[in-house]
Amino acid sequence: MVINLNKDNYKKIVSKITPKENKVKNALISFFIGGLIGMLGQIIVTILENNYSINHNDATTIMIIILIFISCFLTGLGFFDNFVSKAKAGLIIPITGFAHAMASAMLEYKNEGLVTGIGMNAFKLAGSVILYGTISAYFFGVIKYFVFGG
Amino acid sequence: MTINFDDIYLKEASTVAGKEEARGNYKNLYDKTYLDYYMGEKTFEQAEMLMIKDSVKILKRKSGISLNKVDLIIGSDLLNQNTVSSYSAVGFKRPYIGVYNACASFCEEFIIAGNLLINKDIKNVLCTISSHNLTAERQYRNPVEYGAPKPNRSTFTVTGAAAFLLTNQKSKIKVDSVSIGTPLDLNITDVYDMGAVMAGAAAKTIYEHLNDTNTNPDDYDLILTGDLGVYGKKILKEYMKDEYDIELSDNYEDAGSIIYNRQKQKKVMAGGSGPACLPLVFLTDVMDKMLNKQLKRVLIIATGALMSPTMNNQKLSIPSIAHAVELRRV
Numbered sequence: 001m002v003i004n005l006n007k008d009n010y011k012k013i014v015s016k017i018t019p020k021e022n023k024v025k026n027a028l029i030s031f032f033i034g035g036l037i038g039m040l041g042q043i044i045v046t047i048l049e050n051n052y053s054i055n056h057n058d059a060t061t062i063m064i065i066i067l068i069f070i071s072c073f074l075t076g077l078g079f080f081d082n083f084v085s086k087a088k089a090g091l092i093i094p095i096t097g098f099a100h101a102m103a104s105a106m107l108e109y110k111n112e113g114l115v116t117g118i119g120m121n122a123f124k125l126a127g128s129v130i131l132y133g134t135i136s137a138y139f140f141g142v143i144k145y146f147v148f149g150g
Numbered sequence: 151m152t153i154n155f156d157d158i159y160l161k162e163a164s165t166v167a168g169k170e171e172a173r174g175n176y177k178n179l180y181d182k183t184y185l186d187y188y189m190g191e192k193t194f195e196q197a198e199m200l201m202i203k204d205s206v207k208i209l210k211r212k213s214g215i216s217l218n219k220v221d222l223i224i225g226s227d228l229l230n231q232n233t234v235s236s237y238s239a240v241g242f243k244r245p246y247i248g249v250y251n252a253c254a255s256f257c258e259e260f261i262i263a264g265n266l267l268i269n270k271d272i273k274n275v276l277c278t279i280s281s282h283n284l285t286a287e288r289q290y291r292n293p294v295e296y297g298a299p300k301p302n303r304s305t306f307t308v309t310g311a312a313a314f315l316l317t318n319q320k321s322k323i324k325v326d327s328v329s330i331g332t333p334l335d336l337n338i339t340d341v342y343d344m345g346a347v348m349a350g351a352a353a354k355t356i357y358e359h360l361n362d363t364n365t366n367p368d369d370y371d372l373i374l375t376g377d378l379g380v381y382g383k384k385i386l387k388e389y390m391k392d393e394y395d396i397e398l399s400d401n402y403e404d405a406g407s408i409i410y411n412r413q414k415q416k417k418v419m420a421g422g423s424g425p426a427c428l429p430l431v432f433l434t435d436v437m438d439k440m441l442n443k444q445l446k447r448v449l450i451i452a453t454g455a456l457m458s459p460t461m462n463n464q465k466l467s468i469p470s471i472a473h474a475v476e477l478r479r480v
């Protein structure tokens with residue numbers, strides 16, 4: 001009664017039946033939503049520069065704070081996850097995604113205490129971004145120093 | 151491996167369901183439904199415990215049996231350490247066994263309870279089973295509020311709980327036999343494709359059960375798998391024909407594919423999954439039809455992906471298991 005399972009055959013059937021994700025569509029959605037976030041950021045910077053005579057560097061910082069605030073606020077209200085699942089990578093890749101990743105992890109663990117819950121899990125998703133962001137920034141800094149002379 | 155029972159019966163059952171299930175195809179058949187995922191509790195885990203307690207309370211009322219007449223409680227859920235089952239069991243103050251076979255636990259409970267009931271010292275066993283969409287998401291995937299986009303092949307964990315009473319005193323639905331499945335690894339690593347992980351195990355168990363009982367699919371009024379989802383269901387049918395030369399026809403259905411109204415409930419993607427998926431279909435619609443004698447002989451196959459995020463991160467493929475239970479209206 002022992003049958004030798006043919007795993008290759010099984011895999012063939014699985015890949016034949018499983019629906020393919022529409023990568024082009026997902027990429028386009030991400031591109032446009034991500035682009036909209038970029039545009040929103042630019043509008044905020046321009047308004048700050050022109051109407052409040054804030055210099056470019058400060059305006060950029062304030063813009064980032066505003067976007068982070070909006071996404072954290074919407075995460076807290078429980079809306080942002082719905083937007084994220086519809087916007088594909090469009091909301092995850094910009095700064096909004098980073099803020100959302102931290103806020104959602106903190107919400108998730110808020111019932112497990114300030115230290116053991118929120119403290120230990122806040123960077124559960126965002127930790128990789130910080131770690132590899134810092135490392136790649138270091139290497140790009142080195143490259144920039146040697147290629148363009150600092 | 152198939153074990154035949156002489157006098158084990160399914161006496162009574164109760165089901166409670168979450169908000170998404172309450173909009174599904176069997177919305178009118180659940181004993182109780184809840185409006186949101188917290189159900190008035192502080193956390194999702196505590197909400198899942200509430201569902202278990204409610205289902206037991208309703209079962210007590212429906213069957214008229216008090217807990218101190220229950221000889222044994224068997225509980226199962228999807229969480230680490232069988233958390234919600236065991237924490238709920240403390241309140242029942244009865245002997246307790248916690249079991250885990252992921253989504254195959256429903257049939258595993260029949261297997262264990264049935265074999266214990268052969269021992270005449272145990273006259274009735276109360277089994278509980280539960281899953282909660284957000285406790286599962288939190289344990290197996292990302293934080294609940296993160297909302298990472300999901301592919302079309304993914305399934306949606308059912309929120310609900312069921313309690314059922316197995317006894318060795320005669321009643322209307324007899325547990326004829328059970329088949330214990332063998333764990334399988336078919337080299338599938340995709341955590342979003344549970345249907346593909348489990349369909350192979352379901353095929354093997356169905357084949358073995360038919361072989362051991364000398365039956366073919368047409369002998370059953372209904373063959374019902376647990377939570378393969380619409381694509382897993384197709385994979386099972388095709389693989390069953392290809393590998394075992396057995397054709398599953400119209401009397402075959404998958405609980406995960408029919409529990410939701412997939413046309414209206416787009417977020418469930420390929421269908422329902424989780425330990426509570428099969429009981430929320432079988433103990434409602436199917437059991438009613440068995441009691442009405444619309445269905446006489448039913449084979450249910452609970453399918454479980456024995457997945458661990460740890461092992462998945464270590465790049466191991468996902469093993470699966472399926473157990474079968476054959477029931478007959480007497």
